[in-house]
Amino acid sequence: MPAIICTVDVVLLTLEGNALKVALFQRDKEPFKNTLALPGGFIHEQEDQDAQDAAARMLRDKTGIASPYLEQLACFSGRGRDPRGWSVSIAYYALVPAIALTGIGASGGILTPVERVKGLPFDHADIVRMAVERVRAKSTYSSLPVHLCGEQFTLPQLQAVYETILGEPINKVSFRRKMEELDILEPIAGAMESGKAHRPAQLYQLKRQFLRQLSLTDRGLNSGST
Amino acid sequence: MPAIICTVDVVLLTLEGNALKVALFQRDKEPFKNTLALPGGFIHEQEDQDAQDAAARMLRDKTGIASPYLEQLACFSGRGRDPRGWSVSIAYYALVPAIALTGIGASGGILTPVERVKGLPFDHADIVRMAVERVRAKSTYSSLPVHLCGEQFTLPQLQAVYETILGEPINKVSFRRKMEELDILEPIAGAMESGKAHRPAQLYQLKRQFLRQLSLTDRGLNSGST
Structure with missing residues (x-):
């Protein structure tokens, strides 16, 4: 050997x-x-x-x-x-x-x-x-970037993480549709982001079953549809 | 060690x-x-x-x-x-x-x-x-199955290979569009499949640069579009 x-x-x-x-x-x-x-x-x-x-x-x-x-x-x-x-x-x-x-x-x-x-x-x-x-x-087609976020985050924060990784802006409507499709997030009851000038945003967390396992979509986030 | x-x-x-x-x-x-x-x-x-x-x-x-x-x-x-x-x-x-x-x-x-x-x-x-x-x-999104074909093959033969691997029928028009997008095939000049009852079909081969390297598409073959 x-x-x-x-x-x-x-x-x-x-x-x-x-x-x-x-x-x-x-x-x-x-x-x-x-x-x-x-x-x-x-x-x-x-x-x-x-x-x-x-x-x-x-x-x-x-x-x-x-x-x-x-x-x-x-x-x-x-x-x-x-x-x-x-x-x-x-x-x-x-x-x-x-x-x-x-x-x-x-x-x-x-x-x-x-x-x-x-x-x-x-x-x-x-x-x-x-x-x-x-x-x-x-x-482009999975929940992977969510692991770069902390335990609690707003949808705009998560979108910014995806955009940084992918190196391009993502249409907000298409991003939210993708997140629904991935079905990885749950709102934290009563938890809103505070301390900002604009309207407070709902805080989310990753569903426990996706801590170790990715959720995948058929079509990529940047595959042209907006 | x-x-x-x-x-x-x-x-x-x-x-x-x-x-x-x-x-x-x-x-x-x-x-x-x-x-x-x-x-x-x-x-x-x-x-x-x-x-x-x-x-x-x-x-x-x-x-x-x-x-x-x-x-x-x-x-x-x-x-x-x-x-x-x-x-x-x-x-x-x-x-x-x-x-x-x-x-x-x-x-x-x-x-x-x-x-x-x-x-x-x-x-x-x-x-x-x-x-x-x-x-x-x-x-679903690459030229991989072509390596299961012999050196020369017709488009219907290649489509049948993809269908066997993916386990589902593929729309012919959408399959041909994908093959154009992958840009991996070249027609063999003057070579037609013979010995069949129907009209002889053009024979193709894999372009040399894809013998070792895959060609990829953004969207999958079975991602719903026909």
């Missing part, structure tokens, strides 16, 4: 100041010690049930986040991607609201706009690029 | 007698010796550039097929899936015309309708199920 290096890496994404950002952490070991990289590491055979479990453990250790939306991205592999030898990285992506990441500086983490990522070791730049593509593609 | 078992498995799919079938081969080693399973095996560090390269090698060794349409499906991992210990399988799927598989009996292979797969070892049944779901989902 060949000795393949087998690791897990996580692309942790959030929305901050209207930009999609990825969490990078200083590596505390060789190779590439002290370089910013994706959080990741070896699978712990005794501790981890499977690779997703390992990814969740790494995120928990780095950020304290217990159960973010976490999905497998792809497996990156080959002879050349790690100076230590033939290696496999099972890559995951996670989406969290920015408020969940306020403390990452304490563990050597920073948030970088995904367009400005550079100088990453291994093939981490490719992994980030694929994750961003996947999130943008899935956002 | 933990000793993770690191393998590659391939879901080789074809269309035969109007049914989507998966190629299974008798395992020649323990565990599960002599049981039908997906073709797969260990990565060869010296020989394989990456996991996709390993998957292509395994297909070549089992079937003689040199360069099928081959794409990564997902990574399956965990403590319980292989009796030998904590393991990772990087799973791929490949689509080939049935004519390319006429000789697989000689290497202990059989073609089984995907709905009738049973008794597979490891989590191979889950891998097959995910591959079939992926192929069906991608077929």
